[in-house]
Amino acid sequence: MAISRFKTQSIFHGVIWICAFSTLAVMVLILWQILREGVPLLTPHFFLESPRQMGRTGGIFSIIIGTLLITAVAVVIATPLGVGTAVFLREYTRDSKISRIIRFGTDCLAGVPSIIFGLFGFVFFVIFLRMGWSILSGGLTLATMVLPTIICTAEEAIKAIPYSYREVSFALGGTRWQTVKKVILPNALPGIFTGILLGVGRSVGETAAIILTSGSSFLMPTSLFSPIRTMSIHFFILAREGISMEMAYATGAALILLILLINTFANWMLHRYVRKLEGKGHA
């Protein structure tokens, strides 16, 4: 039986609409569930006090600090390494044996489950380098985890820069490094930023790798060698060990808000930067 062209059209229209709606629905459901349970418990005390009685009461201040610190360590280490690698791959070498090996390596790294990174971090950073369960061990482990993402997004961003920009910079007497510094990096920054944000998201949400490398202490960290507990781990422990479902939801809600806050702030910074770079009234 032949279906009219009009009918096919409207069927596909419906299917595509359902896809988009389902995606939205899943997101709304998750957010709604967590926020509905959690938000009423979010008080200033919850944010500004440290946990008491294993987290049954008190707040999550030390845990927020631990989460931010470990994420910062991961990003501060992974960004220069990742961006440097991407610049090397795109600007300093052509399709060569070395670049193929590096790409293959990062692709493999991207597919490794996080618990394996955790095991590596435990054996290498915690034990072999004697860093112990600490922010540093965890941050370094997270850095190796987010490195492939940062390399990949930075490379894509650099690839998207028109060849003419490079040609112009060289034609105006630029060296390769001047071209990278003045044209490539500034224009790739929005893409690099996206990679960093993805990395932040992965760091904040990670549990398995961090339990193995940073421990799960909820005490206030005093240095980079202090063990910590991140918000995701706190959530996991509270829920899994039946300590307090309410506090778990509150932590979850706080985590979602934190990620929203970081993303919004980063986008705002990026927007400001792009406008400043391109001069007033960017087209």
Add this chain to the structure above:
Amino acid sequence: MSASWKGRGMPEKDKIGLQNFSSFYGDVLALKEINLQIRSRQIFALLGPARSGKTTLLKSINRLTDLIFGARHTGQIFLDEQDVFGPEVALPELRRRVGMVFDLPTPLPLSIFDNVAYGPRLKGISQRSRLEEIVAKALKSAVLWDEVKERLSSSALRLSGGQQQRLCIARVLALEPEIIMLDEPCSGLDPISTASIEESLTLLKKEYTILLVPHNIQQASRVADRVGFFLNGELIEQGAAEQIFTRPKDKRTEDYISGKFG
């Protein structure tokens, strides 16, 4: 030596010389045994159909061909009797002496001021007043100053196509080059923008050596002093513009100029 000749109305030495110069991309021949002398303070037009090697010739002089994977050459190119492929040549320095304007306007995504100041800054000039001086002078020479002097800090991407191309010329002038190469600078521009670019070229040739790939034969006849006709990577004929356009020696030149192919 050559400096003492400048500006006295005396015959000048050849600014650029090509000797048996051939260029290849991989195994593909782009230029075949070119012998050519170009004098200073003239507009030399490189005429010929697409893919005849004109752009390759320009990019060989300032060695932008180095950026292209698989590009190689035989023979020599001299700039003031110095081999541009010589081991002692510093590429940034060479490219400052030989400025290039591309066929499509290529403003960097920066403000108008920063675009023109790009080259001088690379050279190490950072003093604001000095940069302002250079930028103003370059924009005036490119006949763009009056249109943009009120909005130097706005994005160069917002300029019209013709303005962008004159900005690219100003950007090259800010390098204080000796030679300016323009690769079809008026392709994609309207007649009015084209006229203003041609006007600036005729002013500029008083101080610079200009190599121009014109975007049509009429443009070459309007501005060129000397013309070389290229076909499939070969230099078929060269001579004074008037001679080439009225009494070409080679049949192929005549056919091209009279519009039989192109």
